[in-house]
Amino acid sequence: MSAHTAVLTQSTGEWQLPDKGKVGMICLIVAEAAIFIIFVLAYIFYLGKSLSGPTPAEVLKLPVLGTVCLLSSSLTVHFAVTALERNAARLSALWLALTVLLGGIFLAGTAVEWHELIYKYGLTIRTNLFGTTFYSLVGLHASHVIVGLGMLGLALLFAVAGKLNGSHAHRLNVLSYYWHFVDAVWVVVFIVVYGLGR
Amino acid sequence: MMPPQTAGAMTFDSPPSHPKLWLDAVNEWFTTVDHKRIGMLYIGYALVFLLIAGLEAAVMRIQLAVPNNHFVSPQVFNRMFTMHGTTMVFFVGMPILFGFGNYLIPLMIGARDMAFPRLNAFSFWISAFGGLLLYFSFIGGDGLYGAGTAPDVGWFAYAPLTAKLFSPGHSTDYWILGVFLSGIGSVGTALNIVTTIVCMRCKGMTMARMPLLPWLYLVTSAMVFIAIGPLTAAQMMLGFDRFLGAHFFDVQAGGSAVLWMHFFWIFGHPEVYILVLPAFAFANEIIPVFSRKPIFGYSAMVGATVLIGFISLGVWAHHMFTVGLGPAGNTFFTLATMIISVPTGIKIFNWLATLWGGKIRFATPMIFSIAFLFQFLIAGLTGIMLSAAPFDWQLGNSYFVVAHFHFVLVGAILYMIFAAFYYWFPKMSGKMLSETLGKWHFWLFTIGFHLTFDFMHIPGLMGMPRRIYTYEADRGWAVWNMIESIGMIFQAAAILIFVWNVVRSYRHGEEAGPDPWDAWTLEWSTASPPPHYNFAEEPVVHSRRPLWDLKHPQAPDSDYE
Ligand SMILES: [Cu+2]
Numbered sequence: 075m076s077a078h079t080a081v082l083t084q085s086t087g088e089w090q091l092p093d094k095g096k097v098g099m100i101c102l103i104v105a106e107a108a109i110f111i112i113f114v115l116a117y118i119f120y121l122g123k124s125l126s127g128p129t130p131a132e133v134l135k136l137p138v139l140g141t142v143c144l145l146s147s148s149l150t151v152h153f154a155v156t157a158l159e160r161n162a163a164r165l166s167a168l169w170l171a172l173t174v175l176l177g178g179i180f181l182a183g184t185a186v187e188w189h190e191l192i193y194k195y196g197l198t199i200r201t202n203l204f205g206t207t208f209y210s211l212v213g214l215h216a217s218h219v220i221v222g223l224g225m226l227g228l229a230l231l232f233a234v235a236g237k238l239n240g241s242h243a244h245r246l247n248v249l250s251y252y253w254h255f256v257d258a259v260w261v262v263v264f265i266v267v268y269g270l271g272r
Numbered sequence: 273m274m275p276p277q278t279a280g281a282m283t284f285d286s287p288p289s290h291p292k293l294w295l296d297a298v299n300e301w302f303t304t305v306d307h308k309r310i311g312m313l314y315i316g317y318a319l320v321f322l323l324i325a326g327l328e329a330a331v332m333r334i335q336l337a338v339p340n341n342h343f344v345s346p347q348v349f350n351r352m353f354t355m356h357g358t359t360m361v362f363f364v365g366m367p368i369l370f371g372f373g374n375y376l377i378p379l380m381i382g383a384r385d386m387a388f389p390r391l392n393a394f395s396f397w398i399s400a401f402g403g404l405l406l407y408f409s410f411i412g413g414d415g416l417y418g419a420g421t422a423p424d425v426g427w428f429a430y431a432p433l434t435a436k437l438f439s440p441g442h443s444t445d446y447w448i449l450g451v452f453l454s455g456i457g458s459v460g461t462a463l464n465i466v467t468t469i470v471c472m473r474c475k476g477m478t479m480a481r482m483p484l485l486p487w488l489y490l491v492t493s494a495m496v497f498i499a500i501g502p503l504t505a506a507q508m509m510l511g512f513d514r515f516l517g518a519h520f521f522d523v524q525a526g527g528s529a530v531l532w533m534h535f536f537w538i539f540g541h542p543e544v545y546i547l548v549l550p551a552f553a554f555a556n557e558i559i560p561v562f563s564r565k566p567i568f569g570y571s572a573m574v575g576a577t578v579l580i581g582f583i584s585l586g587v588w589a590h591h592m593f594t595v596g597l598g599p600a601g602n603t604f605f606t607l608a609t610m611i612i613s614v615p616t617g618i619k620i621f622n623w624l625a626t627l628w629g630g631k632i633r634f635a636t637p638m639i640f641s642i643a644f645l646f647q648f649l650i651a652g653l654t655g656i657m658l659s660a661a662p663f664d665w666q667l668g669n670s671y672f673v674v675a676h677f678h679f680v681l682v683g684a685i686l687y688m689i690f691a692a693f694y695y696w697f698p699k700m701s702g703k704m705l706s707e708t709l710g711k712w713h714f715w716l717f718t719i720g721f722h723l724t725f726d727f728m729h730i731p732g733l734m735g736m737p738r739r740i741y742t743y744e745a746d747r748g749w750a751v752w753n754m755i756e757s758i759g760m761i762f763q764a765a766a767i768l769i770f771v772w773n774v775v776r777s778y779r780h781g782e783e784a785g786p787d788p789w790d791a792w793t794l795e796w797s798t799a800s801p802p803p804h805y806n807f808a809e810e811p812v813v814h815s816r817r818p819l820w821d822l823k824h825p826q827a828p829d830s831d832y833e
Contacts, residue, residue, distance in 0.1 A: 098467045101497060105459045108500070108505075111502075112506065116531065119528070123526045199518045203519050203526050206519045
């Protein structure tokens, strides 16, 4: 039926629709946020309901360094995107490297914290409800950091190999949304676990 | 074997121009990223599971037909109702609706494909894998040694029954994994649908000119994000409990069984609307075409849909009245549930107003749609009854509830799926389904449906609980159960006729042509089946009914917008 196209093809002027990558990423973020909300609710619901120790107040320390690093990595990834948009690939690579480094420090901080909790205080996921909810929530977040770091690391590899240029700025931007989301989740986790929960 | 043939007949329609090795065809279907093929894969897969889950229902109906029956063991009976419910919701309802969405949405909005074709293929295959895992539990859930096993914890798998202590072996683990994977696939497809609708509409198709089907799929998909997340999270927690020894739902360590109920129903109630909105979407397309009138109250339909989406997120605890929520909880969830009947009522009035004064054609898609209207109304009325907490205390977990939600799932959703099948099969295959067989299908199924589910309310009111294995003769439930089981025979016969109709019509059916129903939306402007690229030229639309404009250049809709 080519007849209809003949009739239906006078143009209606400008026709702009939102960008696919951004909309898709926002959808993913909403779905992921729903998962995190349930884990946060479970954490809050079980606060103080453990039948045995240790309690959060006894063993948790504020992860200041990790938090500062993770939050500033949101800035660095933003600079990486704007640099790439101006076609400054080398500068962008530098910012990416810094982002990966900061994210790495955060993960290392988590590793040290868990090591101490397990071997010094004997807190595992089996110990009590605090252990159950703590390792699940913080672990779920950490696994998202690992995924984000993997993708940022891939972008960094491309940059080092000289394969990254201004035409990729849009994709890097979409990826940066995910990274900002991971950071925002950390703010919530930080407030609930290390603020409210202690 | 009929069922695999259905799927095969529907899906293996390679062009006849040059003969191909069947292996090539299989390879093509396994690697396809075309939205139309993925849509048909979804539908074919769901139809196979529909037959399997139907068979499980038949086993239950035989077991319950007479008192003190021992047709199957109590263990098998538990597996049957668990697998029936899980399969119907996650591996029939979701995939068949996503299948139609996949197939129709790009065509209706004048797009070349979905926004992310490879993600689309991934979503299908991961869901399919989930279904296979669920059924693999029959052998893999520690049942290989002649015994046979499968999940037996009920489709909502209440804690603490799901704890390792009470459900040893791996059958519950397969349930967790299967449902978890289906959830990932659902989120992937929903993401794809939203992005496609928001970003890929053809020129001139503003949101206000979009057909109602994509509109309703947009709302359904948004609900998928918010509803599936809690289920996925709850499955992860249960998995941690079972695999790592965590204590989320371990009451001995202070864990809460009620928390699982909350998490499950925060998913479970919106899920009902995720399933029913696509059914409404089909009605919105089919009823106007067969009444020869545009839909009445387009914007009211959109508004009511969005309202349903929002309200349905805040009513989940009406599944938990018997837990004891306290006066505040009972009042809130009773009122919230009752309020949902306002937007659904608006929809029913809009459909009636569309029929009113129309030149109605009683083709098979239309008679299924009309039956849907009546049955959905009855489902809504028993729903309002159950929404009152004191009424629910009496009848919660009884066969009255089972009858109520089967009126929704079968009487409304399955009926509209049949209607959609008769309506769009010509587009997908290029062949018409037989009207005569279609009418047989309709009448036999309707008789069977009403025998089974109308009479199911009665033993429910008499106190028959759901999920019981058998009952004593002196309860007075026997005659009703016998009638219900007889209804099952009619339904099974109707389904066989349906399968036969699909197979026969695919081979020898009348040629459909591009627009067999004289319809108005874009999918009917291209060939049947549509070419790979959908539209030779990207269409441009000027109204809600682009094909009407084309057929009636002297009085196009666009003059009245
Ligand atoms: Cu509900």
